[in-house]
């Protein structure tokens with residue numbers, strides 16, 4: 483991806499105000515917000531852009547409220563986002579239809595590129611193809627070092643504040659880091675691909691959710707009529723079928739949705755185990771946000787909403803930290819994150835646990851079919867925007 487060169491500026495800045503690691507939705511939006519506040523901000527991304535990303539690619543009301551708030555809706559529409567009207571889940575040939583009040587579908591390849599571009603236009607320096615590793619803390623200094631690994635070699639830079647928005651990827655800390663990830667016992671793995679051709683029964687505006695015994699699959703039309711396919715599977719189930727594509731074909735068959743020719747041979751990418759929690763959420767001049775802080779299975783399609791809402795809640799804390807570091811800001815972030823995301827993830831943890839138990843999930847599916855009003859209420863609750871963090875709650 484070609485971004486305007488900014489070598490001059492980078493060469494003259496040895497200590498940045500902020501380094502943001504990861505140009506997913508959280509990293510790009512937060513880095514842009516910080517640059518707009520006048521902070522010298524470096525955004526580092528390990529993959530060359532544009533890049534695909536395993537994701538259902540559906541933005542819910544919470545995510546869209548952040549784009550509205552930050553003036554980024556144009557970037558979403560320019561990527562060709564498709565409005566969503568309905569969620570249709572199919573299990574053993576039975577269908578559950580739930581209206582969607584607010585939602586858009588757009589591939590992560592397209593939207594993430596637009597968000598990174600918007601960040602650059604607001605003054606962020608962006609380096610893709612660069613893997614960042616946060617160096618061990620040296621509390622006697624007034625910055626935190628970060629090692630940047632590129633094909634050319636390793637370079638050390640530093641910042642008053644480092645934000646880890648690196649998603650579910652490998653750890654981006656040196657070995658003696660205090661941060662530890664705990665994975666759920668039966669965590670599923672994610673996989674996804676994009677198909678150019680698919681049966682017309684997969685209609686634009688509908689999230690088709692195929693539910694099988696050992697996994698589920700979300701299928702949605704994104705820009706240019708492409709079909710985005712993403713699922714979560716028990717690791718043994720993928721092993722049994724030999725590949726994520728073959729596992730997806732089996733889930734689709736079990737659910738009762740139409741077969742998609744070529745699905746098994748799509749260009750599939752995978753993820754590490756999904757449901758996890760990383761703690762602490764902050765350390766000397768470092769904050770974790772988005773999936774890097776913790777994630778619950780994607781069934782309700784909220785990950786990007788959580789990532790974006792938590793990024794916005796972190797913004798005032800980072801502004802304070804860049805002005806003057808105060809260790810209390812770490813505790814501040816832990817409690818703010820719990821308030822913004824922790825409670826919302828509770829509903830999804832319960833759903834993930836239900837989906838892991840076929841008998842229970844069959845019962846819940848039946849109840850949801852006969853009580854659509856209850857299902858709709860849950861969807862509305864999940865979609866609700868987060869209140870902003872009051873200034874008075876941020877440590878000085």
Ligand SMILES: Cc1cc2nc3c(=O)[nH]c(=O)nc-3n(C[C@H](O)[C@H](O)[C@H](O)COP(=O)(O)OP(=O)(O)OC[C@H]3O[C@@H](n4cnc5c(N)ncnc54)[C@H](O)[C@@H]3O)c2cc1C
Nearest residue numbers: 504506507508528538540614649654672772773780785786
């Ligand atoms: C199967 C599946 C379906 C999903 N469906 C939906 C859905 O429909 N709707 C929804 O809202 N959410 C969905 N999600 C969740 C959503 O994808 C994530 O919650 C969201 O992408 C988190 O955003 P993020 O910015 O925290 O991280 P990411 O979007 O994962 O971005 C992290 C970035 O950091 C980069 N990176 C990693 N390590 C480094 C490093 N060391 N140095 C530099 N860069 C690094 C990565 O390459 C990546 O680009 C789904 C997830 C899965 C697995």
